[in-house]
Amino acid sequence: MITSFLINSLDRRGRFVVGLLVLLALLVPAGNLLVPEANAFHVSTYQLTLCGKYLTYALLALSVDLVWGYCGILSLGHGAFFALGGYAMGMYLMRQIGARGVYADPVLPDFMVFLNWKELPWFWHGFDMAWYAFLMVMLVPGVLAFLFGWLSFRSRVTGVYLSIITQALTYALLLAFFRNDMGFGGNNGLTDFKDILGFPIQAPGTRAALFAASALMLALGFVVASAVVRSKLGKVLVAIRDAESRTRFIGYRVEHYKLFVWTLSAVMAGIAGALYVPQVGIINPSEFDPAASIEAVIWVAVGGRGTLIGPLIGAVAVNFGKTWFTGVLPEVWLYALGALFVVVTLFLPRGLVGLWDRAVTGRAKPVKDVDGSERQAGEAA
């Protein structure tokens, strides 16, 4: 039932996206490993890892869009779920180092030896096992989101107030993870990883596999998001976004629907973080920075909020711009990002996808959305 449910969930554009991602998962690693360096189609390991990082950002953007674009919950703290997933993966990678650390302690990670800790804190137990760590990648952000959502949606905290407390959530975690006695490496975070699943993490083959995993996980995330959005539940989510109290008076328990999509979204963000960490080689508290969460919101806005393909395009495009700008004109980047957000908000309420749709469908009459933004008559995937 679940399989047919997922497969039926894709429209034409969705099948194209999933197909493209699967193709990328095959071709880019092949371009890195099989094509000789002199060839024009060769993909360098740097490019491969960079693109892999973009794909994890795209998954984060997709998770933000699921709650913001489809349910109207503007989360300014999704980076927290991303970082928690990343830390869970980081803890697994730390335990893989074993006795090869600077202090050569077979159990304790270096920073614990440095802090004179005698034994592993209870919450580090189990992270030497991959299955446990990968479960935690989903469970920790999921449970936190569930509790946070249960409390706030039940009290009917909405709009800007909810945005502010999501921001407070990630800021509180930022401060907590900075502390050395929290047991997560403090300021420096977790780094110096050696192996993942027994393979050396720096090896080209491992990097290519991580890229492929990111592309496939993004494809899976896309299929799941598409299934959710196109189900009746997805229609209820949009109904909540547009007219919350109407939805209640029809008999839908709005808080349950919000809680479902919020928790699902947090799990997706956690998985994104877990794929991000082995590719960049470090996780530290700066990932909890509120600015990082706001940046993810900008990706979604630029790509096209309330479409599934938009956040993918937005995340890749903005980060490509970031990489380019910070290389060429580092001091300009933040201004460019700010300007981009203003321009998109004012002139492209449906982002790049909206622009594309308008170009393709000609001058289809835009319809005023409830929140005042314009909306094309044809629903985009």
Added chain:
Amino acid sequence: MTDKAEGSLLYLDDVSVSFDGFRAINRLSLVLEPGEMRAIIGPNGAGKTTMMDIITGKTRPDTGDVLFDGSVDLTRLDEAAIANLGIGRKFQKPTVFESHSVEDNIALALKSRRGAFAALFHRRSAAEQERIDGLLSTIRLADKRHLLAARLSHGQKQWLEIGMLLAQEPRLLLVDEPAAGMTDAETAETAILLKEIAKTQSVVVVEHDMTFVRALGVKVTVLHEGSVLAEGSLDAVSANPRVIEVYLGR
């Protein structure tokens, strides 16, 4: 007091609610029989909308009893639970889901299991489709079924919202100023539609428009400063000197 409520569909007894010291509803009592249609009139600030808020669970009364079906205490339930008991509400300003198609608006309102997981795996059955088609022709929007609700005219949105109410299959409909902003022709049509609905369901209509209330031809309750001023036929209440003083005479 519960025995007094017996046999009634909706029973409000001695209900009061204050907002920051202002008594919006002041010892209000009202009984609605099953199958009855009732018009509620009153000047602005008489508490008409607050009364609807109390019945539908949006506002909790400070004191008093609100019973549905003679025994269900509505003051303990939230909006969703009350809606699922069979109380539908139409707002003063038409509220439909603007970025959904007309058909999807009806489909969402259709009586069904309201749980999140039930909705996730929901597949529209033939019976449901039939019901949707029937409702769409009742509200005369069958040819606009694929249009986004945002693109309907004001009057059409009012009708769509009434269609959504019917889709819920409520036992009691609360309708807040259905004729507001409608043309005379649309108003007359709406009166006919409501009378049609009242044959099978109980209806409470809040309305300012006297011609509309006359067209309905039902028992009228006049509210003033949060309590009932007079009750009876429109002619009887129109002749009531107190009603003339506070409302009609001005």
